Amino acid sequence: MTTNLSGEDRVLDRIRRALDRGRRGSLPLGMAIGDDAAVWAPRAGCETVATCDWFLEGTHFLVDRHPPHAVGWKCLARAVSDLAAMGATPRCFLLSLALPGERTGAWLDQFLEGLRAAAGKLACPAAGGDTTRREEVLISVTAIGECRRGRQVLRRGAKPGDALLVSGRLGEAAYGLERMREGRGRVDPREPRLARHLYPEPRLSVGAWLAERGLATAMMDLSDGLSSDLPRLCRASGVGAQIEESRLPLAKPAKSDLRKLAPLAAALHGGDDYELLFTVAPTHVGKIPSEIRGVRLTRIGAITAARRIVAVAADGVARGLPSTGWDPFRR
Amino acid sequence: MTTNLSGEDRVLDRIRRALDRGRRGSLPLGMAIGDDAAVWAPRAGCETVATCDWFLEGTHFLVDRHPPHAVGWKCLARAVSDLAAMGATPRCFLLSLALPGERTGAWLDQFLEGLRAAAGKLACPAAGGDTTRREEVLISVTAIGECRRGRQVLRRGAKPGDALLVSGRLGEAAYGLERMREGRGRVDPREPRLARHLYPEPRLSVGAWLAERGLATAMMDLSDGLSSDLPRLCRASGVGAQIEESRLPLAKPAKSDLRKLAPLAAALHGGDDYELLFTVAPTHVGKIPSEIRGVRLTRIGAITAARRIVAVAADGVARGLPSTGWDPFRR
Numbered sequence: 001m002t003t004n005l006s007g008e009d010r011v012l013d014r015i016r017r018a019l020d021r022g023r024r025g026s027l028p029l030g031m032a033i034g035d036d037a038a039v040w041a042p043r044a045g046c047e048t049v050a051t052c053d054w055f056l057e058g059t060h061f062l063v064d065r066h067p068p069h070a071v072g073w074k075c076l077a078r079a080v081s082d083l084a085a086m087g088a089t090p091r092c093f094l095l096s097l098a099l100p101g102e103r104t105g106a107w108l109d110q111f112l113e114g115l116r117a118a119a120g121k122l123a124c125p126a127a128g129g130d131t132t133r134r135e136e137v138l139i140s141v142t143a144i145g146e147c148r149r150g151r152q153v154l155r156r157g158a159k160p161g162d163a164l165l166v167s168g169r170l171g172e173a174a175y176g177l178e179r180m181r182e183g184r185g186r187v188d189p190r191e192p193r194l195a196r197h198l199y200p201e202p203r204l205s206v207g208a209w210l211a212e213r214g215l216a217t218a219m220m221d222l223s224d225g226l227s228s229d230l231p232r233l234c235r236a237s238g239v240g241a242q243i244e245e246s247r248l249p250l251a252k253p254a255k256s257d258l259r260k261l262a263p264l265a266a267a268l269h270g271g272d273d274y275e276l277l278f279t280v281a282p283t284h285v286g287k288i289p290s291e292i293r294g295v296r297l298t299r300i301g302a303i304t305a306a307r308r309i310v311a312v313a314a315d316g317v318a319r320g321l322p323s324t325g326w327d328p329f330r331r
Numbered sequence: 332m333t334t335n336l337s338g339e340d341r342v343l344d345r346i347r348r349a350l351d352r353g354r355r356g357s358l359p360l361g362m363a364i365g366d367d368a369a370v371w372a373p374r375a376g377c378e379t380v381a382t383c384d385w386f387l388e389g390t391h392f393l394v395d396r397h398p399p400h401a402v403g404w405k406c407l408a409r410a411v412s413d414l415a416a417m418g419a420t421p422r423c424f425l426l427s428l429a430l431p432g433e434r435t436g437a438w439l440d441q442f443l444e445g446l447r448a449a450a451g452k453l454a455c456p457a458a459g460g461d462t463t464r465r466e467e468v469l470i471s472v473t474a475i476g477e478c479r480r481g482r483q484v485l486r487r488g489a490k491p492g493d494a495l496l497v498s499g500r501l502g503e504a505a506y507g508l509e510r511m512r513e514g515r516g517r518v519d520p521r522e523p524r525l526a527r528h529l530y531p532e533p534r535l536s537v538g539a540w541l542a543e544r545g546l547a548t549a550m551m552d553l554s555d556g557l558s559s560d561l562p563r564l565c566r567a568s569g570v571g572a573q574i575e576e577s578r579l580p581l582a583k584p585a586k587s588d589l590r591k592l593a594p595l596a597a598a599l600h601g602g603d604d605y606e607l608l609f610t611v612a613p614t615h616v617g618k619i620p621s622e623i624r625g626v627r628l629t630r631i632g633a634i635t636a637a638r639r640i641v642a643v644a645a646d647g648v649a650r651g652l653p654s655t656g657w658d659p660f661r662r
Contacts, residue, residue: 007658007659008658008659009563009566035417035485035486035487035551035567036382036413036414036416036417036486036550036551036552037380037381037382037413037414037416037417037419037474037476038380038381038382039378039379039380039417039478039483039485040378040379041378041379041480042373042377042378042379046373047370047371047372047373048370048371048372048373048379048475049368049369049370050368050369050381050425050458050459050473050475051367051368051369051425051459051461052383052425052426052427052459052460052461052471052473053427053461054427054429054461054463056429056463056465056469059429059463059464059465082367082368083367083368085367085368086366086367086368086370088368094381094382094383094473095383096383096384096385096427096471098385098387098390127381128381128382128383129383130382130383130384130385130471132385132387132390132659133390133659134387134390134659138387138469140383140427140461140471142381142383142425142473143368144379144381144475145368147370149372152370154366154370155366155367156366219367220366220367221367228337232340235340236366323337327337327338327339328338328339328463328464
């Protein structure tokens with residue numbers, strides 16, 4: 001039209017074109033970017049699940065280190081991981097994006113490419129958002145999903161005697177972060193260890209498998225590290241836990257990485273793994289397979305009535321486990 | 332429990348306690364702050380409507396000028412206004428909040444008090460969120476609502492010949508902003524003009540009334556100003572519009588306010604009014620009352636086939652209307 005497009009509208013158009021590309025026809029009726037709000041029909045027999053997640057320059061990523069493609073992937077993957085932790089299936093997401101003017105070109109294009117890749121892989125299309133100008137890149141993603149009525153898994157259902165399990169390996173993303181810090185020049189995102197830090201994969205299949213069968217009594221995702229997140233699950237359930245360090249599925253770093261970070265410390269305190277931590281009643285623990293769709297499941301301990309978090313070392317000595325994972329408000 | 336609460340968990344607890352207070356028993360099952368995600372059952376026969384909105388220190392409010400109570404109210408009211416613009420009814424909201432450490436005390440308490448007041452007034456309870464530490468106050472609110480299947484009003488349905496209407500008066504918030512800028516000392520939020528800037532009221536009743544009856548062909552809320560928002564509605568619908576300046580429902584400022592800002596300029600370009608702009612087919616325009624629940628409705632012009640925005644002055648002279656409302660990316 002002949003009325004001038006404003007700067008904000010130009011940025012919005014760029015976002016809309018990138019995220020709408022290649023998915024025409026597959027969109028639920030009425031779900032499209034560009035109106036005041038997104039609209040969609042909930043699936044019959046399902047409940048709605050929603051979560052929002054910050055991803056901020058300087059706090060959660062470094063704009064001169066992290067490739068914009070990885071920033072786009074990870075901001076959505078982190079939010080979708082919270083859906084996985086409820087046993088939900090993604091439905092759509094909303095993007096709140098604030099950008100400096102100089103990042104509305106190539107940086108934005110690559111960011112959107114990574115975001116679109118994650119949206120495709122996770123079957124979670126963009127439904128709307130809000131954009132403004134800011135001196136730093138600020139991102140908040142709201143991920144919305146669905147789960148069959150009554151099948152969602154909360155943090156609060158763990159009982160004393162339940163087995164405590166995790167998916168995947170713990171600490172791999174922490175080694176990726178170390179690599180990132182060391183790599184002064186350009187990083188190669190295809191390097192496997194780095195990929196675990198840059199391109200986390202939410203455990204949607206594991207979460208949905210457990211939720212569908214009603215096997216997990218409590219579940220959450222590990223974003224800040226086991227030593228920070230396990231107390232949250234225990235607190236919500238009014239219980240404690242004992243973990244056996246010898247059972248933890250550790251990362252297997254290269255020798256050069258071992259000098260800076262021990263695998264046990266990475267597994268206990270390293271964040272960003274986005275693996276699932278869950279509990280299973282003793283009568284059901286035999287029904288848990290050793291892996292689901294190629295993702296290993298490991299029993300690492302048990303829930304206790306005593307409201308403490310205890311780690312038993314390989315030599316049998318038990319000690320309290322301090323929370324030294326990620327905490328933005330720690331002094 | 333005896334495990335230490337982290338700093339982040341303490342802030343989350345404070346938020347949870349403030350927003351949960353006084354609403355026990357009225358919450359839909361499973362909707363509660365503190366798990367990985369919020370869960371609720373959609374109402375039968377309804378579609379889900381979701382929107383997110385930035386509210387950033389320095390960009391959308393001044394932390395040393397705007398009372399924290401008003402910041403809490405307005406961040407939710409702005410997002411809910413997008414639901415009103417779809418004809419939807421609010422269901423719940425998610426809060427992404429980043430704060431400096433020194434604002435986790437009294438500032439946070441007053442912010443939460445204002446947020447809780449808005450949540451109560453708008454029947455839109457908190458369902459979850461994400462919190463982190465940051466040097467500035469950053470807020471993103473996701474508002475989620477519902478509308479009866481197929482009853483939502485989009486921006487894209489306006490047709491040439493449709494009447495163009497607005498709710499309330501335009502430009503009142505712009506005078507409130509002027510007052511705020513002038514008031515070097517403390518502001519009195521009870522002053523009516525200032526209240527329109529600090530405590531906007533989303534037009535939920537008007538939006539729902541129009542949507543239920545299927546009377547509006549297109550609708551949006553006025554957040555950036557008529558001259559910026561009207562082109563967006565027209566662009567989405569592939570039409571133009573002609574407005575008659577003599578019909579605009581103007582603010583009635585005090586004489587002292589008139590010197591700085593003319594009422595017509597405030598109505599055309601002033602943002603933050605959160606009134607509804609909507610279109611009605613000529614055959615239905617007689618069914619639109621002069622007010623709904625005390626909110627005046629005014630016909631200000633018509634939709635045209637020519638894709639231009641034209642303003643007809645009181646003397647009958649028509650001219651193109653430039654967009655000079657709020658645009659963060661304008662150079």
